[in-house]
Amino acid sequence: MDLDLRKLRYFVAVAEHQHFGRAAEELYIAQPVLSRQIRAFEQELGCILLVRTTRSVELTAAGKQLYEEAQGILASVASAVRRVHDTDRGVQRLVVAFSPGLHVADAIRAFTSRHPDVETDVVPAPWWQQDAPLRTSRAQVGYLRRQFNETGLHVIPIGHEPRVACMPAAHPLACRQDLTSAELDGQRLLDSPKRRTSSLEEKFELIASGHGIALIPLGVARSYSRPDLVHLPVTDAPEVETCLAVAADRREKLLRDFLQTATATLRQT
Amino acid sequence: MDLDLRKLRYFVAVAEHQHFGRAAEELYIAQPVLSRQIRAFEQELGCILLVRTTRSVELTAAGKQLYEEAQGILASVASAVRRVHDTDRGVQRLVVAFSPGLHVADAIRAFTSRHPDVETDVVPAPWWQQDAPLRTSRAQVGYLRRQFNETGLHVIPIGHEPRVACMPAAHPLACRQDLTSAELDGQRLLDSPKRRTSSLEEKFELIASGHGIALIPLGVARSYSRPDLVHLPVTDAPEVETCLAVAADRREKLLRDFLQTATATLRQT
DNA sequence: GAGATCCATGCCCGTAAGGTATCAATCGCC
DNA sequence: GGCGATTGATACCTTACGGGCATGGATCTC
Known part of the structure; x- marks a missing residue:
């Protein structure tokens, strides 16, 4: 075959x-x-x-x-080739997965200044399966939103994020300052990690074309703003936890160092 | 690229x-x-x-x-193709990983008689990383020896196996009936899940060529017997546990049925 | 030093990937 | 209902690459 x-x-x-x-x-x-x-x-x-x-x-x-x-095959081929190149050139590499809107730049900058010899990469984590890059060892560590299966992963909570309601600018509720979840009751909600085949862009497209509204983390809303969509705070919606995650069986010194640097960076800000 | x-x-x-x-x-x-x-x-x-x-x-x-x-790429390509074929033909498939020497035949026979519509496969689990087929979802369930990282897996113990010492037929101790672990103290032991690049065959080759002896589960010894190697019971060596393992996030009815059938089969014998 | 072993090179051929031109089916529109 | 636009399929040609055979050149054995 x-x-x-x-x-x-x-x-x-x-x-x-x-x-x-x-x-x-x-x-x-x-x-x-x-x-x-x-x-x-x-x-x-x-x-x-x-x-x-x-x-x-x-x-x-x-x-x-x-x-x-x-998806998996091509991605794993690409990262395998990269690892081979790394081995050939004798470089160490740390790949950080991140969920859109979480800023990893500070931690990575701090880390690279401490380890100038180590090359770093960031890869986006798919919103519907945040943990995928860690599971397929495409990344060693992730800045993720805590909405995935945690078995086999080591998770360090690092913060919270409110959820906002994302709806078309033309929506009757769009002129409001903020909302409560009760006010969303009658609305059609397009919800989270279930449909595996759709990208975030598609989801926004659906919302913009009036197929429903969605509750999304604030950071996601910020990084994907479109003129035809508005985002309203939902005062009583449960917050999303953000976290650092690593595969539980990874014990490399590099990883420990990164986690340490990353948490230190957080404490400073 | x-x-x-x-x-x-x-x-x-x-x-x-x-x-x-x-x-x-x-x-x-x-x-x-x-x-x-x-x-x-x-x-x-x-x-x-x-x-x-x-x-x-x-x-x-x-x-x-x-x-x-x-290794991983080619294996995952092959199993991806198989899954595509399965989807095309509308068949369900259950892939069982097994460690050499553990007999899965009875359970599979019982399972297929209860589910004639489900196709079953067995794949060998690498000795140095028994859980690999489960982690890469190349298999849904495994008959394994309990010497792997269990995070994220659901493990059902099913039995015990003594360890035997595997050594060249020409070895001074080879004429003995059995041994104690104390008697192995002076010997060079080639041991278990560390060196990732060597196959079991290579290991036996090393032993046969006098590079050391190894403690291996009885079932492994049985299924890989060679004329130039002997296997001696080690009376006080800790036993190896054998187990059924499934990925903890798998909840398919098929899997539950298999586990049920498998444990029932064990109880009968 | 003769022979054996084993990877590399040169030359040939057939298949298959890629390009251009064109056909055929479907939809939208007046 | 007919016409043009869109879009996937077909026909035909060119080129590139995989594969075979013959042979070279380096290294080890005896």
Whole structure:
């Protein structure tokens, strides 16, 4: 079974755009090539991944499954290659996962000044599965919002964040100063870590187009502001805890140092 | 960065054989092809993976790193493809990891007779990291020896196993009926889950060639017997616990059913 | 020093990936 | 209902790369 990563990447592009033309554009290849490659890929795999008409491209069940799997495969290949390069060049590296809106810059700056020899990277943590980069050892430590399965992870709480209601600027409640959760009762809420296939951007798109409103952490709201959305404090909504997390079986000195530096940085501010 | 899985497989073959000719033979390609592919692979990666002389092939540090990474990548690609096929065909599958010498056949037979619609697979668990297949979700449940990090796993003890001393047939102690651990004091012991790069076969090779002796679970000794090695009971060595393990966040009905069937099977025997 | 072993190089061929031009089906619109 | 726009598929050509064979060149053995 000689799955080809090139074709897998092609498939991912098509799956994401649901459009052969745009996917081809992104991949810098001609559209007919993409059509043929995808068809060949389906034949190699022995199952149909996409249902195409001239007006739409949709994923089949197998296609959806492959798309999910592909995320992990491509990401782990990329980070494996990076680790090989690191080993080759003899550098140590610390990869920090972060949830959007949490600022890791201070801690990383402090850390790199103490360890100029260690290279650092940051990777975003998917909102629907904050712990994924830690579990797949793509990152060694994470600045995360505490809404994930903590088994096997060591978690250090570092703060709190209020939740705000995110709604279209045209919404009847949008002119208010703040809200209580009771006032949101009648509203359709698009809620959190359940639907695995949608990105934050998609979620905002849904909200902007009037499909509902959402309760999101303040930091997320700040980092994704759009003119057609407003964010209102919800006075009695439970706060979100933010935390540092590391895989419980990691014991490297580098990690301990980072945690120490990070918590020290927090205490100063 | 367009890493090619074919070349990665080629590299793995060479790394395992440390010999281009034999690797090529295993891959059913000509040796010159392999030489060129590996060289091209090194250029794509931008680092040297192998130091070759006409008499030996050795992995560089980067090569060793890549070899480690490759194991995981290739395994996860293979299991991803299988899951895609499963989704396509609409079948459910249960993958059982097992440590060598633990017999899972009864439980699986009982399970499949209760769930003829569910396909089952078994995969070997690496001795130096029994929990790996569960952590990478390559398997949903494992028959393992209880010598791994249990955080995030749900563990059900199912039995005990004595340890035996494994030594060359020519060893001075080899004629004994049994031993006590005190008698092993002077001996060089090759012990357990530390060296991550060696297979069980290599370990036995080391023992056979007189580099030391090892304490291993009886079941392992039984399933890997060689004429040039003998296994002697060590009367006071601590026993190894065997167990069923599942990822703590897995809650599928299928898994519960399997655990139930498996423990019931144990009680009968 | 002769022979064996083993990786590298040179040369050839076939397949498959990529490009351009074009077709065919569907939708929107007047 | 017909026309144009959009979009995926097909046809055909070119190029690049994987693979095979023959052979070179280095190293170890005896």
